[in-house]
Amino acid sequence: MASVRLEISGLDQLAKMAESLSPQLLAKATRAGVTAAAKAVPSTVAKGISERYGLASRRVRQDVRAVRVAPDGQSATVGFSRRPPTLAQYGARPGRRATGQPGLGRGLGWGKPTKPGKPLTALVLRANGRKPVAAAFLATGRSGNRLVLRRGRGGKLEALHGPSIGSIVAGASAGGPALRAETETVIRARFIAGFSRALDSAARGYGKG
Secondary structure (H helix, E strand, C coil), X not given: CCEEEEEEECCHHHHHHHHCCXXXXXXXXXXXXXXXXXXXXXXXXXXXXXHHECCCHHHHHCCEEEEEXXXXXXXXXXXXXXXXXXXXXXXXXXCECCECCCCCCCCCCCCCCCECCECEEECCEHHHCCEEECCCEEEECCCCCEEEEXXXXXXXXXXXXXXXXXXXXXXXXXXXXXXXHHHHHHHHHHHHHHHHHXXXXXXXHHHHC
């Protein structure tokens, strides 16, 4: 399955501090910082996407792959699936047929329906609100999952999908830039916190010695 990767590395602002550390302690603190930052990515991305898109954060986390810290501890990668969720998972609501046609069976013609029809709607980008999806309907798939279907060319039923987690995080999605900026802010804060904790722990250990 295709994925995109977010790489986390050390911060230049810690360069001066690093000059006073032994290579072993620097490597240990950097690994702690990178690990803390990487572990924060799945929950941060899930929260950010669910706030901007019509996907539940739990559904987003299903498409976040394992966090992998490099053997040298200097960087980490987090994979995001590019397989798109079904449109049903974007809060799809079924439409309704027009009903209450006057004159039916009374010899007065069909007339206009007293209750007009309404197309299926889905919530992809929250800022845009719910959007109608013409000629689409909800159905249950073979595995029991809900699908939004529509007839394509030749009358064949096609399942409709929303944007993938990978395309939202790394692509040119409407909410992508703000999401990436928010994630980078969290990464920096968690890296510094993890780095500092490792140094504090080492300092306490040296003091006891």
